[in-house]
Structures are given as structure tokens and as C-alpha cells.
Amino acid sequence: MATTLTWLGHAAFRIDTPGGKRIYIDPFLNGNPKCPENEVEPERVDAIFITHGHGDHYGDTIALAEKFDCTVVAPVELADWLQAQGVESVRDPNKGGTVEIGGVKVTLTHAQHSSSTNDGTYAGEPCGLVVEVEDGFKLYFAGDTNVFGDMALIARIYQPDLAVLPIGGHYTMGPKEAAVALELLAVKRCVPSHYGTFPILTGTPEQLRELAPGVEVLAPEPGGSVEL
Numbered sequence: 001m002a003t004t005l006t007w008l009g010h011a012a013f014r015i016d017t018p019g020g021k022r023i024y025i026d027p028f029l030n031g032n033p034k035c036p037e038n039e040v041e042p043e044r045v046d047a048i049f050i051t052h053g054h055g056d057h058y059g060d061t062i063a064l065a066e067k068f069d070c071t072v073v074a075p076v077e078l079a080d081w082l083q084a085q086g087v088e089s090v091r092d093p094n095k096g097g098t099v100e101i102g103g104v105k106v107t108l109t110h111a112q113h114s115s116s117t118n119d120g121t122y123a124g125e126p127c128g129l130v131v132e133v134e135d136g137f138k139l140y141f142a143g144d145t146n147v148f149g150d151m152a153l154i155a156r157i158y159q160p161d162l163a164v165l166p167i168g169g170h171y172t173m174g175p176k177e178a179a180v181a182l183e184l185l186a187v188k189r190c191v192p193s194h195y196g197t198f199p200i201l202t203g204t205p206e207q208l209r210e211l212a213p214g215v216e217v218l219a220p221e222p223g224g225s226v227e228l
Helices: 061-068 076-084 151-158 175-185 205-211
Strands: 004-007 013-016 022-025 047-049 071-073 098-101 104-110 127-132 138-141 162-166 189-193 225-227
Touching (some): 004 189, 047 061, 061 076, 071 076, 104 151, 138 151, 151 175
Parallel strands (some): 138 162
Antiparallel strands (some): 004 013, 004 225, 104 127, 127 138
8 A cells, every 4th residue: 555645735734654544744724725625624633743833734733633532743842732732642752853653653853944833832943754654655744944954964864755845935935945955855756835825825836847857746736645
């Protein structure tokens, strides 16, 4: 069984792993204008991985964790805040730390952004995620970030097979910076994210394709899936 990656609009994704796990990344579903109506209420959630504390990323985490009794992995300060909101099963690594949930490993990496919750609580530093599924396939979710030189270290240490990069601009890097990120990461497949949700996020997959001709840019519509 292959890994299936489903884009739920903005920076929200669902991973269906070879071992049958269903993992949500930054599950901003309710209130996400690009999330398809039939995806707003998940039927199953085995784990949730979060990059940082902004509301358009932790999204529905609290409600989903309560409904499905699933484990949430988040940077330590954000994990503490989630526990204070009633989330019972939380893992709290920091950058460079790896945790394993049911045979799926997730490692926190550096990201350049900011991070606070909707109530103003400091949520630690933002992170990227390297998710290694049961068959060894590795997905790098950059989270909200600019391009930075140490993406070359992420390539060297983790050797991701696929990169999920924000391209919308304004709050994150746009296509020009994402093309450089792809060079540093040395990946040949990319799924763009964090674009088209709101008018200010103007970057497009077509622009990224023009700037990174050696990379396969996989850009499903919201609700669409890519088999990896």
C-alpha cells in the first residue's frame, strides 16, 4: 500500500500511511474557505502533527483530539497550551527531537516564522516536520517559513522524498524563494501549500513550475490526493 497525501486547503493535509494510519497535519478545517465540505468532519483521526501555534494551523486540533482520543504532536510550548485546553494525549518534542506514533516517526526541524495562539499565548518557535511512514518514505512539511540556508542540513540529515512548501507569499515564502528551497532540499517532488486561501496569498503552482523546472510540482485541488 502506498502513502496517500490529501490536500485539505491552506496548510492542512491528511496522510494515509502504508500501515493504515490516518494522520492530520495542521488541521485547519472549520473556517478554512478552501476545505471541501465533505472533509470538514473527519471520519477517523489516528494522530495530529502541528507545526506552530497560529489558529490557521492548529485549527480543529482540540475538538478532533477530544472526539477521536488521538495523540497530538506539537512543539513543547504549544503542547503545554494544548494540554491546558484539555487535550489529554500530547507528545512535546522540540527541534531535532523525534517521536514515534504507531510506527510513524515525526521529527521537528527549524522554520523561520512566528508562533502564538489565538488568545495571545506564546507557543514556542515554529517548526517544520519530517514524517517518516512505515515503509521509510519521508515527507518534509516546511510549515510556515521563509527559505533558509539550513534547509541543506535537512536534506543532508533526513533526505526527504517529497517536500511540502508554502508558496503564497506575504506571510511565508513565495514561489521564488520556494524554488531556492527546492534546490537546497535536493528533492524532485513538491506539493505546494499555503496559497489561494485568501486574496493576499498570491503565489501559484504555475509560477513555481516555471522557476523550478527540474522538480515535479504536484498540485491537487483541495480534497484531491497524491499517491506517493
